[in-house]
Amino acid sequence: MPDALLSVHDLACARGDRLLFKGMNFALNSGELLLVQGGNGQGKTSLLRLLTGLSSPEEGEVRWRGEPIRGQREAYHAEMVYLGHANGVKDDLNPVENLRFADGLQGRAFDEARAIVTLERLGLSRCLDLPCRVLSFGQRRRVALSALLLAGAILWILDEPLTGLDIHAVALMEGLIRDHLSAGGMVVATTHQALNLEGVIVQRLLVGNVAIPELAVD
Amino acid sequence: MNLYTYASPANFYTLAGRLIPWFAWGAGILTLWGLYIAFFLAPTDFQQSEAYRIIFIHVPAAWMSMFIYLVMAFWGAIGLAFNTRLSFMMARALAPTGAMFTFVALWTGAWWGKPMWGAWWVWDARLTSELILLFLYVGIIALWAAIDDIKRGDRAGSLLTLIGSINVPIIYFSVKWWNTLHQGASVSVTKAPSMAAIMLQGMLILSIAAWLYTIAVVLVRVRRIILERERQTEWVKALLEKES
Amino acid sequence: MEWASWSDFWHMGGYGFYVWGSFGVTAACVLVEVVLLKRAAGETRRRLKRMQQWEEQ
């Protein structure tokens, strides 16, 4: 069985001197979704930050295409994109400028047309020139999602992607994840709310010892 | 017995426990001997009469303040390179003693300057560099105090010590360039000592005494840091159990 | 012996104030550091034992 794209080998993580989890192993291939669940403060976000390479584990390692991410930081970051609790959207810039910067981060020339199409697809056509400060949290989340789409990365790492979104936005989010997975992408996400994703290979990973009451994933 | 066994905090804790008395006693004896030389063997200096005897602690303290800073930078670099927890603990344990020696060097420098140059504080190259070194020490200790997360604190402190240690020679050169009031290094490794051999001997003995004292104090402090950081481990629990 | 009498020794050729001021402060700094260390060691052990009891409940 060729190496999985993303694999984790007896990972251990501690915050301060408290051990959050240890001996964690899993592998994820293209087209698969990994749902990370667990109570608050059990280490969900810490695990995601380990996967992105922002923080380094106490023991074990994270591998991308079979190689530890520590050694191939730039190559790995070119194929991965992370959406944390904070959107990473600048309030003083308007959505288009935010996307221009997101493209710049990836070291790519800015394709304004494609950016505007993506923003319109996510329902932001009326506020392309407004500073994000005036937008609602849901709208700012959509700007961050547009940046996610523009990045065109294989691996999405999403921390609580559904929080603060209205029903339409949640449906939109599920659609984006479904399209991304069917196009051969991979998603690692933490979430409290139920996700309806039919026909998607879902792995579930429990972090910490607090089990979440049955989560409807049909 | 390879060196690596003592890299683990548990082994180092017991080893340090055994070594501390030796270093402490060594420091005590050498200090007495050094003071004896300073006050009873060293002749009266024809120009500066008796005030020059302050040099017997001013110079060792100044040496130690610089030396400890470099050792801190060394342990910090080792910690950053090999991610060994013990080296970060050593760096943290060294800082207060280094700051203390810097303060002593400043104080004795000022109190030696008053009879010599007639002013409590003289903006001369050596003293000013010593003052800036004190600021560097205070900066590192303040940074460690401000960061609660141990892992981040260790690395941040070591990085600051690193850029500080690259800067110390430049600070010294620039201050010397700015004002060379001081009569030049009374003892520098390169040129021969410009004073009686007995005085040099006294100062060297007191420097070694200060060095042994530093090791003893740092080992005590590092043991305390080890206990605090290894709180969760079995051996610390057993140790505390045994004592209570 | 360098000094005729003990009083000469303390007088230190007229610079006693400065010499003993310097040596005194140095001794004081060393003493303060050692005392603080001793107190901190005891305090740490008490705190750790207290934490240990708390965690064992």
Place this chain on the structure above:
Amino acid sequence: MYRFLLAVLRRDLTLAARRRGDWLIAQFFFVMVASLFPLGVGPEPAMLARIGPGVLWVAATLASLLSLSRLFADDHRDGSLEHMVLSPEPTVLLVLGKSLAHWLIYGIPLLLIAPVLGLQFNLSWEAILVLDLSLLLGTPILSLLGGVGAALTLGLRGGGVLLTLLILPLYVPALIFGAGAVDGVMAGTGAEAHLSLLGAFFVLSLMIAPWIAAAALRVSLE
């Protein structure tokens, strides 16, 4: 590679343009601090000329330091700093871009204001020229060293003051060579030596500070 640097630079300049208030505060701070000294020391021209270089240099340093603590703080708060560190481009470029942007926004204006204040301190035209030249070399050093300080104190309470405490000792050589250059020219002994040393210190800071700041950033985001 350069597109990433340009993106960081362009964004920071746009943000600064949108928030002109912060930028103006730093410049007025420089003017105020420099103008307070004559009130304290007395208006006597010869005295002011003697202390002028030192006062202007210290005031410029404090003005730059004022804005350094926000170098990464705003991006850290809204999450964009993590995106920047997670970009495929090396973090050193991010720090260089940030320091360069800080220098353009907060450093260059000091050069424009300094001559006016120089006149206030009764400095000759030569002295003002050398003052500007020394500030031209000195302000980027502070932006580079400030990058290290800002990365180390990211997200700490009392970050601004702590940053100043960490960075000022490291900045002493620049202050000595910079102010010394202007003194040198006023005393007629020329400023070439001071300026060349200042330039050397600038190159050294350029070589060392970004790498240490990048490492500090990764440590702070751990």
